[in-house]
Amino acid sequence: MSSQDSPKGRRGGQFPLRLDQVSAPAARRLVDPDQVVPPGVVGRKAAPVGAAASSRLVTPPAHQPMLRPQRPVSEAARDQRLVHSPSGLGLDSAGVRRRMVERLQQGGVQDPRVLMAMDAVERHAFVDTALAGQAYEDTSLPIGLGQTISKPSSVARMIELLCQRPNAAAESPTPLGRVLEIGTGCGYQAAVLARLAKQVISIERLKPLHEKARHHLRALHAHNLRLVYGDGMLGHGPNAPYDCIIAAAGGQNLPQSWLDQLAPCGRLVAPIEDARGGGQSLLIVDRLVSGELVHSTQEAVHFVPLKSGVV
Numbered sequence: 001m002s003s004q005d006s007p008k009g010r011r012g013g014q015f016p017l018r019l020d021q022v023s024a025p026a027a028r029r030l031v032d033p034d035q036v037v038p039p040g041v042v043g044r045k046a047a048p049v050g051a052a053a054s055s056r057l058v059t060p061p062a063h064q065p066m067l068r069p070q071r072p073v074s075e076a077a078r079d080q081r082l083v084h085s086p087s088g089l090g091l092d093s094a095g096v097r098r099r100m101v102e103r104l105q106q107g108g109v110q111d112p113r114v115l116m117a118m119d120a121v122e123r124h125a126f127v128d129t130a131l132a133g134q135a136y137e138d139t140s141l142p143i144g145l146g147q148t149i150s151k152p153s154s155v156a157r158m159i160e161l162l163c164q165r166p167n168a169a170a171e172s173p174t175p176l177g178r179v180l181e182i183g184t185g186c187g188y189q190a191a192v193l194a195r196l197a198k199q200v201i202s203i204e205r206l207k208p209l210h211e212k213a214r215h216h217l218r219a220l221h222a223h224n225l226r227l228v229y230g231d232g233m234l235g236h237g238p239n240a241p242y243d244c245i246i247a248a249a250g251g252q253n254l255p256q257s258w259l260d261q262l263a264p265c266g267r268l269v270a271p272i273e274d275a276r277g278g279g280q281s282l283l284i285v286d287r288l289v290s291g292e293l294v295h296s297t298q299e300a301v302h303f304v305p306l307k308s309g310v311v
């Protein structure tokens with residue numbers, strides 16, 4: 001990870017943050033919606049077909065294969081060995097997901113609670129069937145209306161940063177406490193957050209995506225997760241303050257409401273546009289016990305834009 005600020009951050013910065021307070025993006029990109037690749041073909045390899053016309057009355061010449069409506073058992077067994085199970089689906093998904101988690105670990109995610117949550121949530125259930133074969137690759141994928149599901153490495157990295165908030169209980173199974181997520185999208189990150197939080201409020205401004213997330217999350221019966229249709233730039237006052245605030249969309253400034261709704265010892269993680277380069281960086285803001293706000297910028301990221309109002 002690279003940062004132009006000290007890792008401990010700058011104390012007592014002015015809020016809302018001015019653009020020039022955010023340092024220039026570093027080299028590594030976390031989320032890249034442009035990396036979306038078309039759906040791969042998932043399926044079985046066709047069994048070899050050995051067929052040519054023949055007749056009961058005419059014995060075919062030796063060089064012509066016989067028409068065989070049923071294949072000999074020996075060949076069926078050989079064909080079976082050629083069959084590839086579709087990745088990321090059905091019985092195979094647990095194994096593919098475990099390999100995704102191993103890659104996250106190799107990429108630097110260390111908190112076992114985060115790795116377990118990433119292992120538990122079926123990402124392929126949050127994307128269209130045609131994209132399910134790519135669900136465990138480290139890539140963002142389209143979810144409709146020009147929005148994307150975040151890369152697994154971004155989700156894990158941001159949630160791990162939240163777990164490291166000031167005074168967080170190292171052993172707690174719910175290290176995130178009370179969480180506000182801005183940008184529900186398809187609901188994947190909300191499902192991961194819910195495994196590590198006492199309560200999650202997740203807001204989405206696009207009604208069709210809010211409904212889609214509701215549909216995806218129904219089967220999980222996550223009773224500590226509440227979806228809200230609204231403008232996340234206003235935060236969500238009724239459940240404030242929050243121990244963690246996480247944004248899945250980046251704007252030019254941090255909305256003041258997010259800072260107002262951050263509890264003492266709380267942490268906010270959000271992408272923010274860099275005034276100079278035009279890119280985005282990951283911003284961390286901590287509220288100390290004293291109420292003072294401390295912030296630091298982390299690596300370069302690429303999230304969809306934060307927009308105001310509802311659609």
Ligand code: SAH
Nearest residue numbers: 149150183185188189205232233249306307
């Ligand atoms: N959390 C998702 C990522 C969704 S992409 C995941 O699991 O991968 C970011 C989402 O933020 C988009 O759905 C977009 O519509 C939403 N968004 C942008 N601005 C918003 C705002 N002001 N309030 C609520 N949602 C917003």
